[in-house]
Amino acid sequence: MNGQKIINRDIEIEQMVREVSADSLKSYINKMVSFGTRNTLSSTTEKKRGIGASREWVVQKFNEFARNSDGRMSAFVDTTTLQADGRRIDSAINLGNAMATLKGTDPNDDRIYIISGHLDSRVTNVMNRTSDAPGANDDGSGVAAVIECARIMSRHSFPATIIFVAVSGEEQGLLGANYLAEKAKKEGWNIDAVLNNNIMGSNNSNETNIIDNTRLRIFSESFSVQDTGRATLNIRSLGLENDGRARQLARYVKEVGERYVDNMEIVMIYRNDRFLRGGDHTPFVQKGFAAVRLTEMNENYNHQHQDLRTEKGIVYGDLVEFMDFEYLRKNTAVNLSCLANLAKAPSVPQEVKVDVKNLTNSTSLFWKASKTGAIKGYYILMRETTSPIWQKKIFTIDTAMTLPYSKDNYFFAVQSVGVTDNESLPVIPAVGR
Ligand SMILES: [Zn+2]
Numbered sequence: 001m002n003g004q005k006i007i008n009r010d011i012e013i014e015q016m017v018r019e020v021s022a023d024s025l026k027s028y029i030n031k032m033v034s035f036g037t038r039n040t041l042s043s044t045t046e047k048k049r050g051i052g053a054s055r056e057w058v059v060q061k062f063n064e065f066a067r068n069s070d071g072r073m074s075a076f077v078d079t080t081t082l083q084a085d086g087r088r089i090d091s092a093i094n095l096g097n098a099m100a101t102l103k104g105t106d107p108n109d110d111r112i113y114i115i116s117g118h119l120d121s122r123v124t125n126v127m128n129r130t131s132d133a134p135g136a137n138d139d140g141s142g143v144a145a146v147i148e149c150a151r152i153m154s155r156h157s158f159p160a161t162i163i164f165v166a167v168s169g170e171e172q173g174l175l176g177a178n179y180l181a182e183k184a185k186k187e188g189w190n191i192d193a194v195l196n197n198n199i200m201g202s203n204n205s206n207e208t209n210i211i212d213n214t215r216l217r218i219f220s221e222s223f224s225v226q227d228t229g230r231a232t233l234n235i236r237s238l239g240l241e242n243d244g245r246a247r248q249l250a251r252y253v254k255e256v257g258e259r260y261v262d263n264m265e266i267v268m269i270y271r272n273d274r275f276l277r278g279g280d281h282t283p284f285v286q287k288g289f290a291a292v293r294l295t296e297m298n299e300n301y302n303h304q305h306q307d308l309r310t311e312k313g314i315v316y317g318d319l320v321e322f323m324d325f326e327y328l329r330k331n332t333a334v335n336l337s338c339l340a341n342l343a344k345a346p347s348v349p350q351e352v353k354v355d356v357k358n359l360t361n362s363t364s365l366f367w368k369a370s371k372t373g374a375i376k377g378y379y380i381l382m383r384e385t386t387s388p389i390w391q392k393k394i395f396t397i398d399t400a401m402t403l404p405y406s407k408d409n410y411f412f413a414v415q416s417v418g419v420t421d422n423e424s425l426p427v428i429p430a431v432g433r
Contacts, residue, residue: 079097097167115194120171149335197295254268348425376417380413
């Protein structure tokens with residue numbers, strides 16, 4: 001099937017994407033590196049060194065941007081005390097996530113979108129809290145993307161709420177993300193998507209001479225934790241193993257990111273994270289939220305989790321000089337375009353169903369309007385069962401549609417579309433009788 005999708009860029013998002021600046025990103029990373037170490041176990045009281053000073057600086061940046069937000073953005077360090085755990089915390093610590101919330105403008109819209117990176121850094125020994133651990137790429141790159149998105153987006157308004165967060169404790173065991181995900185679950189936050197950015201500003205691998213700043217990986221899990229019992233039976237019988245919440249989000253990021261960012265291919269990896277490795281989206285995934293990880297195409301392990309040193313002419317360490325800020329600019333723009341498109345879009349269509357009353361070679365879908373947002377219409381999405389991406393997008397202003405294609409041979413979904421063409425996440429139809 002030849003898919004042809006011509007979707008205009010939203011001018012507001014296009015302008016925001018143009019504002020993403022390689023120089024700004026570089027300045028944030030230089031500042032983060034200047035705190036010496038940002039190890040989670042390092043000082044929280046020193047003024048110029050350690051995790052405490054660095055998280056205060058992130059919140060100070062957020063507060064600077066908040067001044068342009070008409071009172072919609074607020075920021076603080078969300079702290080908690082963690083006791084020694086016999087693993088990667090050897091004595092009680094004060095853990096803190098630097099967070100900014102850009103409140104949505106629609107009081108009836110409770111959707112939340114989260115962009116995260118991790119502020120903490122490490123050297124070879126994860127318990128080393130004193131040696132310099134610049135963490136320029138791991139994960140200065142992710143945090144710089146978070147700060148840059150906050151800078152640009154704080155001057156715009158969105159119906160839904162966006163949270164910008166630099167978590168801590170990633171290297172010590174995803175502690176800050178876990179703390180935030182638990183709080184979100186307990187307080188019943190309606191989190192629609194989490195974009196976790198970790199290691200995405202270097203363009204080369206240490207083993208080969210590949211240099212590539214045109215591809216970005218997105219990791220997503222196929223199933224969701226809710227997929228147990230009857231839900232699993234449904235997935236097996238309908239072949240929906242590629243339509244879990246995180247996988248849908250990854251597909252959305254690929255489509256929208258590539259729509260707004262030139263010379264960029266988003267490569268979907270059908271796996272929650274890199275082989276046997278972890279990241280801050282996982283605590284969210286484990287609590288049933290749609291969360292994905294964005295990571296550079298090729299990692300350079302000479303510059304990751306390494307003591308600063310030179311051996312046999314090879315410089316080890318996570319230093320600014322090894323980064324590609326044009327690549328980081330594009331990867332930040334992917335995040336920004338997706339966050340903006342999601343937060344501007346109406347909420348998802350409700351009660352989406354596929355009619356199975358009669359056996360037929362056509363497919364009839366019906367649904368109810370979105371709860372919130374100004375709706376222009378809906379897209380019916382369609383793809384072959386072997387296709388990783390949606391191949392056709394059909395627009396309608398109705399809340400029902402019959403297509404001359406068999407539900408035996410294609411997957412379908414429905415998205416709501418807002419007045420400036422921003423689409424919601426897709427909803428897979430349930431069986432309707
Ligand atoms: Zn790391």
